[in-house]
Amino acid sequence: MINAYDILETIRMIQDDCLDIRTITMGISLLDCIDSDIDKACEKVYNKITTKAAHLVEVGEQIEKELGIPIINKRISVTPIAIISAACKCSPVKFAHAMDRAAKDVGVNLIGGYTALVQKGFSAGDTELINSIPEALASTERVCSSVNIGSTKTGINLDACKLMGRIIRECAEKTVDSACFGAAKLVVFCNAVDDNPFMAGAFHGVGEPDCMINVGVSGPGVVRSALTKYPDADITKISDVIKEISYKITRVGQLVGTIASQRLGVPFGIVDLSLAPTPAVGDSVAHILEEIGLEKCGTHGTTATLALLNDAVKKGGVMACSRIGGLSGAFIPVSEDAGMIDAAKSGALCIEKLEAMTAVCSVGLDMIVVPGDTPADTLSAIIADEAAIGMVNCKTTAVRIIPAIGKDVGDELDWGGLFGCGPVMPLKKESPSKFINRGGQIPAPLHSLKN
Amino acid sequence: MRAVVTVIGKDAVGILAKVSTKCAEYNANVVEVTQSVLQELFAMIMLVDISKLNSDFSTLSDDLTALGEKMGVKIHTMHEDIFNCMHHI
Numbered sequence: 382m383i384n385a386y387d388i389l390e391t392i393r394m395i396q397d398d399c400l401d402i403r404t405i406t407m408g409i410s411l412l413d414c415i416d417s418d419i420d421k422a423c424e425k426v427y428n429k430i431t432t433k434a435a436h437l438v439e440v441g442e443q444i445e446k447e448l449g450i451p452i453i454n455k456r457i458s459v460t461p462i463a464i465i466s467a468a469c470k471c472s473p474v475k476f477a478h479a480m481d482r483a484a485k486d487v488g489v490n491l492i493g494g495y496t497a498l499v500q501k502g503f504s505a506g507d508t509e510l511i512n513s514i515p516e517a518l519a520s521t522e523r524v525c526s527s528v529n530i531g532s533t534k535t536g537i538n539l540d541a542c543k544l545m546g547r548i549i550r551e552c553a554e555k556t557v558d559s560a561c562f563g564a565a566k567l568v569v570f571c572n573a574v575d576d577n578p579f580m581a582g583a584f585h586g587v588g589e590p591d592c593m594i595n596v597g598v599s600g601p602g603v604v605r606s607a608l609t610k611y612p613d614a615d616i617t618k619i620s621d622v623i624k625e626i627s628y629k630i631t632r633v634g635q636l637v638g639t640i641a642s643q644r645l646g647v648p649f650g651i652v653d654l655s656l657a658p659t660p661a662v663g664d665s666v667a668h669i670l671e672e673i674g675l676e677k678c679g680t681h682g683t684t685a686t687l688a689l690l691n692d693a694v695k696k697g698g699v700m701a702c703s704r705i706g707g708l709s710g711a712f713i714p715v716s717e718d719a720g721m722i723d724a725a726k727s728g729a730l731c732i733e734k735l736e737a738m739t740a741v742c743s744v745g746l747d748m749i750v751v752p753g754d755t756p757a758d759t760l761s762a763i764i765a766d767e768a769a770i771g772m773v774n775c776k777t778t779a780v781r782i783i784p785a786i787g788k789d790v791g792d793e794l795d796w797g798g799l800f801g802c803g804p805v806m807p808l809k810k811e812s813p814s815k816f817i818n819r820g821g822q823i824p825a826p827l828h829s830l831k832n
Numbered sequence: 833m834r835a836v837v838t839v840i841g842k843d844a845v846g847i848l849a850k851v852s853t854k855c856a857e858y859n860a861n862v863v864e865v866t867q868s869v870l871q872e873l874f875a876m877i878m879l880v881d882i883s884k885l886n887s888d889f890s891t892l893s894d895d896l897t898a899l900g901e902k903m904g905v906k907i908h909t910m911h912e913d914i915f916n917c918m919h920h921i
Contacts, residue, residue, distance in 0.1 A: 383912065385866055385877050387919040388838055392908055446890040449910030629918045636917040700921075 395450055398606045399664040400630065402637050403599035403657040404454040405441050406578035408585035408650065409433050409592050411460040411494075419469040423479035426465070430457060430483035430492075433592050433647070438488040440644045444637055452637065453599070453659070453799070457484060458583035459494035467506030477517035477524045484523040491566075493583035495526035498573070501535040501822070511544060515551035518563040525566045525581035529573035531768040533775045537571065537823040539765065545569045546761030546817070553753075553784045560794045564783040565748065569764050571771035571778050576706045578653050582779055593650040594642045595707060598634035598698075600626075601656045601718075602663040604690075608672045619673060620693045627654070627697030635702040653707030654698035655744075656690075658718035660801035666690075666713045667720025678720050679730025687711055688741035708777055713738070714748035716796070716803030726793075726804045732763075740770050745778035750794050750803040753786040760784065762813035765823075773826050833883045834863065834912045837896060841905030843874040851878065851907070854899055859886040874905075879912070 394400040414425035434457050441455040459480065466473035477495050484492040495517055497507040514526050528545055531537035549564050556563035568582035575586020578595035607626045611618060634652040642649035658666045667678035670686045691711045699705060715721045715735070724730035732749065739745040745767045751760075764780045771778030785794050785805050795802035837855070839847055852862050861881040868875060882889060893909040900907030 383836065383879075383915045384919065385868065385875065388836055388877055388915055389840075389873075389875060391910075391915055391918055392838055392840070396906075443890070446893055447911045448914040449893075449908055450914060632917040633914060636913055640913075 394600075394603045398600070399602035399659070399661060400600045400633070401451040401453050402596060402634060404456050404578050404597040405437070405452055405637065405641050406456045406458055406583055406595045406597065407434050407437050407592065407645070407647065408458045408576065408589055408595060410585055410589065411465050412587070415465055415468050417468045417470075419466070419471055419473075419475050422465065422469060423475050426476060427479045427483045430459065430480065431486055434487045434489065436645060440641055443644070444640050448633075448637065450633060450637070454490060456489050456578070456580060456583065457487070457492045458578070458585045459492065460585050460587060461496035461498055462494055463497035463506045463510040464587065466510060467504070471509070472513050473506070473510050474513045474517050474520070477521050480524050481521035489523070491523050491525050491580045493525040493527065493580050494585060495524050496528065496584040498529045499538055499541045500529050500532045502538060503541070511548060514548050514567060515555045515563060518552050518566050519555040525583070527568040527570055527573065527582045527584060529570040530764065531571035531772050531823070533572060533772050533829045534825055536825040537765060537768045537772055539817070539823055540820045542761045542765045542768065543758070543817050543820065545764055546757035546759070549760050549782060550757050550784055553786050557786045560796055561783050561786055562796060565781065565796065565800060567781065569780045571768035572776060574707060574777055576651050578707050579655065579657065579712065581781065589650070590648060592647045594638055594645065594647050595650040595653065596634045596638040596641075597653040597655060597657060597707065598630050599657045599659070599664070600630040601658050601666045601669055603630060604656065605663075605665070605669045605672045608669065616689065620689055623690060623693035624697035627694045628701045631698035631701035651704045651706030652698070652702040654695055654705055654709040655707070655712035656694055657712045658714070659799055660717055660719055660722070662719055665718045665720035666711055667718055667724055671720060677727060677729040678724040679734050683734060684737045684741055687738050691742045708744055710744065711742040712744050712747075713742070714744070714781070716748040716750065716794075716801040717799060718801070722801065722803065725806055732806055732808060736766065736770070739767065739778050740774060745771070746780045746782055748781055748783070748800070748803060750783050750785050750805050751808050752789045752805055753784055754789070755784050755808055756812070756814070758812065758814040758817045759808060761817045765817070769823070833881070835860070835880050835882045835889070836910055836912050836915060837878040837880055838908045839876040839900065839905050840873050844903065847876060847903060847905065850899060850903065851876070851896065854896055855880050858892045859884050860892060
């Protein structure tokens with residue numbers, strides 16, 4: 382029989398420490414839906430999504446019940462729509478509506494893939510798609526969008542950085558009534574990955590199979606709780622404890638993915654080893670860093686503790702699952718993590734520190750609220766800075782930043798639910814306009830030449 | 833296929849009887865039972881065979897949870913796979 386202590390440990394992890402599976406995401410290729418008639422293409426998109434994902438939510442709920450572990454989100458990612466819409470030669474907003482309808486009908490809360498990949502320049506369909514993002518996000522409920530503007534291999538498309546600054550502002554302006562929520566559904570990437578299960582940046586890359594299941598685990602509460610048992614241990618021991626717990630968390634992700642893939646008849650792709658937080662008490666990544674020994678997340682030492690955490694999570698998880706992918710790093714959206722919200726409100730956590738943190742963890746400046754009067758060029762420069770970190774360090778970085786239209790430092794935006802709330806964080810006032818308006822391509826770094 | 837039924841809470845007369853009666857109603861065969869006071873809690877752990885259930889697993893699980901609420905204890909019914917995967921290489 383299974384050891385009684387082990388059983389109780391598992392139950393405690395789920396009951397008291399918020400262990401859950403953050404998401405089961407079904408990636409669906411839409412390449413076979415391309416049609417020069419946009420209405421026909423949209424119909425094919427709708428039909429393909431609703432056929433492939435017909436039982437996604439039902440199977441997710443079944444597994445939840447059987448294993449006794451919550452699966453918070455069931456989601457869908459699709460092929461970057463710019464590739465599908467290129468043949469239509471018109472505004473691709475109809476695709477967003479078709480995706481939204483499909484998502485509603487199969488019961489998933491978010492669908493990702495309203496995406497363009499422009500790291501080296503714009504091809505047919507890309508500019509139309511990017512320009513339509515504000516309208517697409519304002520007129521749909523569940524669609525998420527992303528744009529890849531740089532990579533280690535290609536360098537950074539500065540024209541795209543410039544464009545995205547304006548698009549982010551427009552997304553926020555068009556959704557002022559819903560706390561600028563449009564901008565929270567848009568991610569700008571450098572080194573975007575094809576199999577990311579986490580929203581809002583998920584899309585189904587063109588090299589992926591027709592349909593597959595990817596799983597994102599969670600469990601910052603479990604890690605923090607395990608660390609409380611070692612108040613005086615040295616940092617090597619801390620790393621070992623995180624590895625052990627990360628192994629256990631990831632095993633559950635592997636199990637859930639395997640069962641889901643069998644029942645849905647779809648191959649199992651990857652487990653994303655990210656410690657995704659939620660705004661719930663006891664589910665915060667920042668609190669892990671504080672447990673390791675920081676008075677407040679954001680103070681000096683934050684980058685080092687985060688590097689240790691991120692590394693240990695990967696080392697523990699790597700043996701627990703057959704394939705790893707996605708972002709796989711500490712996942713810390715400011716508004717979605719109770720400890721990060723506190724730290725930002727108290728002033729301990731500033732945007733420069735967040736930037737430094739992204740140099741050692743996976744996701745970039747995520748869910749950060751900035752003053753409503755921030756110029757588009759400043760947003761573009763923030764994107765360029767973040768992309769440079771990703772490009773030079775050969776890693777994914779992202780910017781999901783929300784200009785709080787009509788608000789300033791001291792105010793906050795509150796979306797409720799999993800998206801949480803975020804205080805407006807101050808930015809520098811000096812203008813980077815001349816740099817941004819130069820346009821062109823920042824060349825790839827020397828160390829990208831590995832062949 | 834086996835499930836682990838865990839009862840955690842304050843000890844009382846008849847817990848084992850009530851839980852096993854409920855399992856019998858669903859044709860779930862009790863394979864093994866351990867009972868102890870662990871970390872200041874009364875814990876009874878039952879391993880039950882669920883391969884010949886006369887209903888679906890989620891109904892059994894809901895029914896046991898409800899029974900637990902009535903008795904003032906927490907009852908979790910989980911497939912054994914989650915424990916095996918977490919605690920064995």
